[in-house]
Amino acid sequence: MHEMSLVQGLLSQLHSLAREHNKTKVISVSMDIGPLSGVVIDSFQFAFDILSDEDPLTHGASLVIESSPATYHCCGCGAKIEEEEKPEACPVCLENLLSPEGGDDIILRQVQME
Amino acid sequence: MCDSCGCDITPDHSHDPKIVEVHQSLLAANTAMAKKNRAHIEKMGAVAINMISSPGSGKTTLLEKTIEAIGDSLRIGVIEGDIETERDAERIRAKGVPVIQLTTGGACHLDAAQIHKGLHLLEKEPDGDKLDLLVIENVGNLVCPATFDLGEHHRVVLVSVPEGPDKPAKYPKAFTSSQVFIISKTDLLPYFDFPVEEARAEALQLNPKLLVMDLSATSGQGFEQWLDYLKEICRK
Known part of the structure; x- marks a missing residue:
């Protein structure tokens, strides 16, 4: 549900970038949204499609979303594991003491404008 | 007017595509403001907690009973967040804080x-x-509040017994970003299937650093641990 307000924030950032670089049209936007960010990527895309369409700066712009995996740190043995989904247990010591690190970013990586 | 497209927004703009590397969090503005809030709260000499739960988990009732039970040992102030109405603030105001x-x-x-405005x-x-203690009661919602740092020092997530024990698994972000997990309304345990130990284990699996407490604001069960925790985080 908060995807809408995040996209509103994105659009205002795109306006600042366009002013700063003296451009009037955003062609594509690339984002990195981590699996633990609490953002539903489909909802974010949906919100972007609706809101960008209403704005002359972003009308027709494409959105590319990548999702970097999270790292899990085992509080038992100290192992670091990189996985898309949280493993059931630590593959090294087999304990259930995995704590996520990162993977919660919502990063605007790159904007193509003209 | 621009020769390429006829637009008149900025006459000196060019139509050469340009790629700008940004690498900035969409939450950067919120995070920067949260940092200011944290400094502001510390300047007031207080510690802040952000309470997150679904609607109806008993945040306001827990807060009312906490204010009553803690008496003069901590000076509590509250920021209430709701979509509409002053009702929760009226309940807290009646307790004299x-x-x-x-x-x-x-x-x-x-x-x-919003918290910046609320602090002023x-x-x-x-x-x-x-x-000594600023309590921020977030909008009843177990999803979105978890994404926004408000400038709190500790985050407390509540799940009440009638909601069922599967909330940590279904709404992980609220649990991975919190320091404390409270299972509330334990006086209702005889009437609901809520295996407390299973819920505790599941939450710890998500976040091994989580402090898990179970309590009832109605019966007072488990309240000592909660009050001790609040006094501990406010100790200067």
């Missing part, structure tokens, strides 16, 4: 900018600038 109601007008979460309003209330 400074309180500000923020109404989001539809938004499903509080953000750092709270300081204008009688004794609102003399606090």
Whole structure:
């Protein structure tokens, strides 16, 4: 549900970038949204499609979303594991003491404008 | 007017595509404001907690009973977040502590900018600038509030017994970003299937650093641990 307000924030950032670089049209936007960010990527895309369409700066712009995996740190043995989904247990010591690190970013990586 | 497209927005703009590397969090503005809030709260001499739960988990009741039970040992101030109405603030005001109601007008979460405004309003209330503990009661929602740092020092997530024990698994972000998990309304355990130990284990699996407490604001069960925790985080 908060995807809408995040996209509103994105659009205002795109306006600042366009002013700063003296451009009037955003062609594509690339984002990195981590699996633990609490953002539903489909909802974010949906919100972007609706809101960008209403704005002359972003009308027709494409959105590319990548999702970097999270790292899990085992509080038992100290192992670091990189996985898309949280493993059931630590593959090294087999304990259930995995704590996520990162993977919660919502990063605007790159904007193509003209 | 621009020769390429006929637009008249900025006459000197060019139509050469340009790629700008940004690498900035969409939450950067919120995070920066949250940092300011944290400094502001510390300047007031207070410690802040952000309470997150679904609607109806008993945040306001827990807060009312906490204010009653803690008496003079901690000076508590409250920022209430709701979509509409002053009702929660009225309940807290009746307990004699400074309180500000923020109404989001539809938004499903509080953000750092709203808390910034709330802090300034709270300081204008009688004794609102003399606090040991600032409690921010977020909008009832177990999803969106988890994404927004408000400038709190500790985050407390509540699940009540009638909601069922599967909430940590279904709404992990609220549990991975919190320091404390409270299972509330334990006086209702005889009437609901809520295996407390299973819920505790599941939450710890998500976040091994989580402090898990079970309590009832109605019966007082488990309340000592909660009050001790609050006194501990406020100790200077």
